[in-house]
Amino acid sequence: MSTFQRIQISGISLILIGIAGCGPKTEVVVEKRPRPVVAELLRKQPPPNAALITASAGAWKTEQIGFEVGGRVEFVVEQNASIQGRIYDADDQLIFAGDPIARLESERFRLAVARAKADVETAEQNVLAARTDLEQTIPAQIASAVAKRTAAESEYSRSKQLVARNAGSQSDLDQSKANFDSAFAEVQRLEATLEAQKAQIGSLESVLEQAKQGQRDAERNLEDCTLYSSFTGQIADVSVVPGSIVQAGAPVVSLQTMDPIKVELEVSADVSRRLNRTDVYPVYVTMPDGQIDVHQGYLYQVDPVGDPLTRTYTVILLVINKQLSSNEQTGIATTPNIWRLDLPFLPGAGEGRLFVDEKAILRDDQGAYLWQITNSTSQGRSPRDHVYEVRKIRITPLDFKSPYFAGLVFQEVIVNDEAFDPHMNLVIGELTVTEGTPEEWNGTRVLVDSGNRWMLRPGDLVKVDLSNTDKTEGYYVPLDAIARRNDEAAIFVLQGSGNNSKAVRIPVRLVSSDLGEVTSSLCRIEAMGNESLEGMLCITKGTHYLVDGEPVNAVASASDDQGVSDDAASAGELSE
Incomplete structure (x- = not known):
């Protein structure tokens, strides 16, 4: 190729380049990365320096x-x-x-009470008999003896007069004197018996009191069979x-x-x-x-x-x-436990007999029934919130009952529901409701709450x-988390998660009375109006560069369940 040709080609190239340079410019858009921030969960707490x-x-x-x-x-x-x-x-x-x-087995103590009651009745009859002798029998005997003594005394006087007139014999006089002395002695004996009977009644009354005390001891022993x-x-x-x-x-x-x-x-x-x-x-x-x-x-x-x-x-x-x-929080019916019906530790379970806690059996106008759990089985996992879905199944209670530990009594039942599998399905125990009676309840959800x-x-x-110092609880945040504008204070809270995270500006009020009581890097804030700060994610680093609604990238947080990840690389960007 000649030199002229090379120059010609170069000139054409320059012309083409010039034409291209004079064309319209293409706009280049640079996407701005979300600003990295650090957020902490807001919760009421005591002053940090307490x-x-x-x-x-x-x-x-x-x-x-x-x-x-x-x-x-x-x-x-x-x-x-x-x-x-x-x-x-x-x-x-x-x-x-x-x-x-x-509670203790009380049969022996009940027998002791019965025996003590019999002793009391015997003692009471003895006292009654003694009082009858004292008040009726002995006085009658004394009256009879006194009459005989009077008659003997009259006979003795007549005999003495007859002997004095030589009209009677000495033997008759001696006999009448003996009769008089005997009658006089009988009266004295009966009077002594009367006094002795009074003392005997006192003794019998003491025996009665002992018998009553024995009865009270026996009754107390019977009462003590139950421990309170x-x-x-x-x-x-x-x-x-x-x-x-x-x-x-x-x-x-x-x-x-x-x-x-x-x-x-x-x-x-x-x-x-x-x-x-x-x-x-x-x-x-x-x-x-x-x-x-x-x-x-x-x-x-x-x-x-x-x-x-x-x-x-x-x-x-x-x-x-x-x-x-938990019942106060949910307001739904509760039960302390759930049961399977094929309990292997009860007699007859190997023969296919079914048992249930007798407190779980409810009755209405159609008969007895249980509440079967529908969202869990004996081989499955319990719901995380411990709330079970239930449905009503009809049963026929039998007479056999088997006591067990913890005061439980299991009653044999027959389930009248072909869809019920005793090897898989579960039923709830004793039902507690917030309103009305368990028999009137007709809900579908039951919370297992052991209480206590x-x-x-x-x-x-x-x-x-x-x-x-002042012990007022509140929301304490670093001073760096406060964004000021025109003498108005605000914080930025994190809303959303992942790529949808953004910073939202919320006006707050600084509690100046606490500033002297807390550390210099913290202050207590209160929400403006009726808005609550509880549970919000407050942005504590990078606040002064934020605007309301700006997308952000949360690189650290006090709460893991808000969708905030810890990105070491982004944390490095934040520190820069």
Whole structure:
């Protein structure tokens, strides 16, 4: 190729390049990545700088309870059962009988009561007979003897007169004198018998009182066959089972008070000196849902002697405890347990006989029925929320009943439903409803709630604030989480999850009275209006660059169930 040709081609190329450069420009759009932020879950909590001391909960009173008589145990409650104690008024009159804890076989004691009653009746008849002799028989005998003495005395006087006139014999006089002396002695004997009978009645009345006391002892022994508590509490331990032989005074159960419950902690000598019996101290309790509740702790006791090893003093606070009930949260019917009907531990189960807790059997105008669980089987898993779907199945109760541990009585039944499989299907136990009676209930959902769940249990750890600072609970956030604009404060909360996360601006009010009581990096906030901050994800880092509704990328959070992931790379971007 010649030099001219090369120059010509180069010129054409330059012209084409120039034409292309003069064409319309293509706009390049650069997508902005969401800003990385850090979010924390908002929950009410005590001031972060409060002098919180870890303490342990314990039973205020614990007692081992046993029978005053010995015998064979017929029934005993199970561990964790709640027991109501017997209540008497100021006049020792029974107001509330209380819940039975255990019971002995009482046949021997009933026989002893019957024998004691017979002894009392015998003693009463003896006293009655003695009184009859005293009041009727002996006085009649005395009257007869006095009449005979009077007649003998008259005869004796006539005999003396006859002998004085030589009209009678000396032998007749002697005989009449003897008759008179005998009649006189008989009157004296009967009068002495009368006095002796009075003393005998006193003795017989004493025997009657002894018989009555024996009857009362026998009746009390019979009453003592059922064990009650003198205070309300929870069964902490059971030492016997039905069929055991126990001696009088041997511990059967251990009972502990649950309300109030004590909170025990160790403090220094200086702290113990400034504690006052009239003061109330906040106790912070972590609830099952993770929320922290504040309860009042009343100072009950400060040990007068410190521990020589730790130089600390034990402080006991009393806190009003409460039971937690799932029924209050859901408002649906509940049952403490669920059952299968082919119970292998009962007699006749190998022959295909079916048994159910007799308390689970309900009746209406069509007969007896049970509630079968439809969303779970004996080989499946229970629902996570413990709420079961149920349907009604008809049964025929039979006469045979089999007692079992824990006061259970299983009754034999026949299921009149071909779709029911006793090897797979389950039924609910005793039904408890919020309104009406179990027989009137016709719902479809039942919650399994064993109940007896206490807010505080012996062994639980709590926090106690013994400081004199403000103990107001609230939402405490770092100062960096506060976005200010025109003297208005706000926070940004995280809404959505994943790629749909965005920052939403929420106006708040700063509580200035707490600023001097908390650390310099935290402040307490309150929502404006009726809006609640509970459970929101507050953005604590990157707040000052955000605008309302801006997409964000949450790289760290105090809650895992909000769809927030921990991305180390994004965290590095945030730090940059």
